[in-house]
Amino acid sequence: MQPDAPSFSLTGKVVVQCGGSGLLGRALVTSTAAAGATLIVASRDRAKIEAQIASAASPERKIHAEHVDIGDEASIQALRDRVLAAHGRIDGVVFNAVSRPMRTMNDDLSAWKDSMATNATGFFAVVRALGDAMAQGAGGSIVNIGSMQGMIGMNPWLYEGTTMTAPPDYFFHKGGMLNLTRYLASHYGPKKVRVNVVSPGGIFNPEKPQATAFLERYAKTTMLGRMADAAEISGAVVFLLSDASTYITGANLPVDGGYTAK
Amino acid sequence: MKSWHSLAGKTIWVTGGAGYLGSAITTALDAEAGKVICFDLAGRAESFVREQKLQRTVPLTFDVSDSSAVPGLVEATIAEHGAPDGLVHLAFASSAGKRLEQLATADFQRTLDLTLAPAFVLCRAVAERMRPRGCGSIVLFSSMYGVVAPDPRIYQDPMVPNPIDYGAAKAAILQMSRYFSIHYGPAGVRFNCVTPGPFPNPGIQKTQPGFIADLSKKTALNRVGGNAEIVGPTLFLLGDGASFVTGHSLVVDGGWTAW
Numbered sequence: 001m002q003p004d005a006p007s008f009s010l011t012g013k014v015v016v017q018c019g020g021s022g023l024l025g026r027a028l029v030t031s032t033a034a035a036g037a038t039l040i041v042a043s044r045d046r047a048k049i050e051a052q053i054a055s056a057a058s059p060e061r062k063i064h065a066e067h068v069d070i071g072d073e074a075s076i077q078a079l080r081d082r083v084l085a086a087h088g089r090i091d092g093v094v095f096n097a098v099s100r101p102m103r104t105m106n107d108d109l110s111a112w113k114d115s116m117a118t119n120a121t122g123f124f125a126v127v128r129a130l131g132d133a134m135a136q137g138a139g140g141s142i143v144n145i146g147s148m149q150g151m152i153g154m155n156p157w158l159y160e161g162t163t164m165t166a167p168p169d170y171f172f173h174k175g176g177m178l179n180l181t182r183y184l185a186s187h188y189g190p191k192k193v194r195v196n197v198v199s200p201g202g203i204f205n206p207e208k209p210q211a212t213a214f215l216e217r218y219a220k221t222t223m224l225g226r227m228a229d230a231a232e233i234s235g236a237v238v239f240l241l242s243d244a245s246t247y248i249t250g251a252n253l254p255v256d257g258g259y260t261a262k
Numbered sequence: 263m264k265s266w267h268s269l270a271g272k273t274i275w276v277t278g279g280a281g282y283l284g285s286a287i288t289t290a291l292d293a294e295a296g297k298v299i300c301f302d303l304a305g306r307a308e309s310f311v312r313e314q315k316l317q318r319t320v321p322l323t324f325d326v327s328d329s330s331a332v333p334g335l336v337e338a339t340i341a342e343h344g345a346p347d348g349l350v351h352l353a354f355a356s357s358a359g360k361r362l363e364q365l366a367t368a369d370f371q372r373t374l375d376l377t378l379a380p381a382f383v384l385c386r387a388v389a390e391r392m393r394p395r396g397c398g399s400i401v402l403f404s405s406m407y408g409v410v411a412p413d414p415r416i417y418q419d420p421m422v423p424n425p426i427d428y429g430a431a432k433a434a435i436l437q438m439s440r441y442f443s444i445h446y447g448p449a450g451v452r453f454n455c456v457t458p459g460p461f462p463n464p465g466i467q468k469t470q471p472g473f474i475a476d477l478s479k480k481t482a483l484n485r486v487g488g489n490a491e492i493v494g495p496t497l498f499l500l501g502d503g504a505s506f507v508t509g510h511s512l513v514v515d516g517g518w519t520a521w
C-alpha cells in the first residue's frame with residue numbers, strides 16, 4: 001500500500017499571520033489564502049489590512065483582519081481568544097511582524113530597545129500564546145519569517161555608494177529567532193506542534209526599487225543571479241504550514257537563491 | 263491557473279525509485295507529473311510499476327556499479343523519453359555494514375566508488391542536458407548521518423552503529439549538491455538535498471520495537487518518519503514553488519538535528 005500524494009492544500013486550516021501589510025506580508029496573505037486557509041491577518045493597523053483585503057477580495061478566499069499590539073501580551077491573548085471563539089481552532093501561525101527603527105551602528109540605543117519590544121519580546125509572546133493554544137488543540141505548524149541576515153554576517157560591499165544600510169539589531173533578532181525556533185520545536189514537538197523558520201534572501205521591491213548599484217552587486221552574490229520576488233517566498237511558507245511537511249520541525253529553510261550555500 | 267506546486271506535464275526521473283523512500287515518491291509523481299522514469303536494480307523497477315499499476319511511469323534498470331555506463335544510459339533515456347525537468351537521485355549502494363574496527367580499506371573504498379562516482383556522473387550528465395533548456399531541478403539525498411554522527415548507545419549488540427563509510431558518503435553528497443548548485447545556478451538548474459532523519463523500513467519497524475523507541479526519543483516529534491512524509495519535501499523542491507531555493511539541505515528529521 002503506497003501513501004497518498006502529499007497535500008500542499010491548507011483547506012480547512014485556520015492560520016494566523018502577524019504582519020501582513022509589507023511587501024512580503026501581502027504576498028504571504030495572497031498565497032496562504034489561495035492555498036485554501038481561513039486566514040486571520042493580525043496587525044497593529046487593522047484598517048490598513050481591511051482595505052488591503054477589500055482590494056484583493058474574492059469570494060472563495062477567507063481572509064479576516066484583526067487588531068493586535070504585539071508589544072502587549074494582553075492584546076495577544078485577546079487575539080488568541082477571539083480567533084478561538086470565531087473559528088474554534090488554530091492550525092498554523094506565520095510570524096512575519098517586524099519593527100525596523102534602527103539604521104546604523106551609531107543610532108541611539110532607544111532604537112535598539114524599540115525594536116526589541118517587537119522582534120524579540122513580542123515574537124516570543126506571540127509564539128508562546130498561539131503555540132500553547134495549538135498544543136492544547138490538535139497540534140499545528142508555526143512558520144517564523146527569519147532572514148539570511150540571521151544566518152550570516154553583514155557584507156558592507158553591497159551597500160557602498162548607496163544610502164542603504166544593514167541595521168545591526170536585525171541580525172541579532174533573526175539569529176535569535178533561528179535558535180529559539182529550535183527550542184520551540186523541542187518544547188512543542190510532543191504536542192504535535194511543528195516550528196520552523198523560512199529565511200528569505202533579499203527581496204526585490206518593484207514599487208520602490210533598491211539602488212541600481214546595490215542590485216547589480218547583489219545579483220552577483222546569489223547563484224541565480226537576482227533578488228527574490230516576494231511571491232517566491234510564499235511557496236516555502238505554504239509548504240511548511242501544510243501536511244506535506246509533517247516530519248519537518250526545528251528546520252531552517254533559506255529561500256535565498258543560494259546566497260548562503262556558497 | 264496551475265497551482266504553485268504543480269508538476270503537471272513534467273518529466274521526472276527517480277533513481278532508486280522502487281525502494282522504501284523511492285516507492286512513495288514514484289507513486290506520488292505518477293499521479294502528479296506528466297511522465298516518470300523509475301530507475302532501480304534489474305527487475306525491481308519493473309515489478310514495482312506492475313504491482314502498483316502505475317500509469318505514467320516507465321521502469322528502467324540503473325546499475326551503480328558501472329559509472330562509465332551512466333552517460334550512455336542518460337543519452338538513451340533522453341532519446342526515447344525526452345530530457346527530464348527534474349531528477350531525484352536516491353540510489354545508494356549499501357555499506358558493508360561492518361564495525362569501524364573491522365572495516366577494511368577496500369570496504370570503505372567500495373562504498374565511495376558505488377555512491378559518489380555514480381552521483382557525480384549522473385548529475386553532471388543530466389544537468390548538462392538541462393542547461394540548454396535554462397531550467398531544471400535536481401534533488402539529491404543525504405542523511406542526518408551525513409550531518410551528525412550516530413549515537414552508539416542506541417545501537418545495541420548485535421546491531422552495528424550506522425557505519426562511517428555511509429556517513430562520509432552522505433556528507434559528500436551534501437557538499438556535491440552545494441558545489442553543483444553554484445556551478446549550474448546561472449544556467450537556471452537548481453540543486454538541493456533532502457536530508458532525512460530516521461525512516462526505518464517496515465521490516466525494522468516490525469522486528470525491532472526497542473530500536474524504534476530509541477530512535478523516536480532522539481526526535482522532537484518523538485516518533486520515526488514514514489515514507490509518505492518524504493514525498494512532500496521532494497515534490498516541493500522539484501516544483502516551481504521552490505524556484506528561488508538552491509544549494510540547500512532540507513532536513514526532514516522530526517527535529518533530530520535541531521537539539
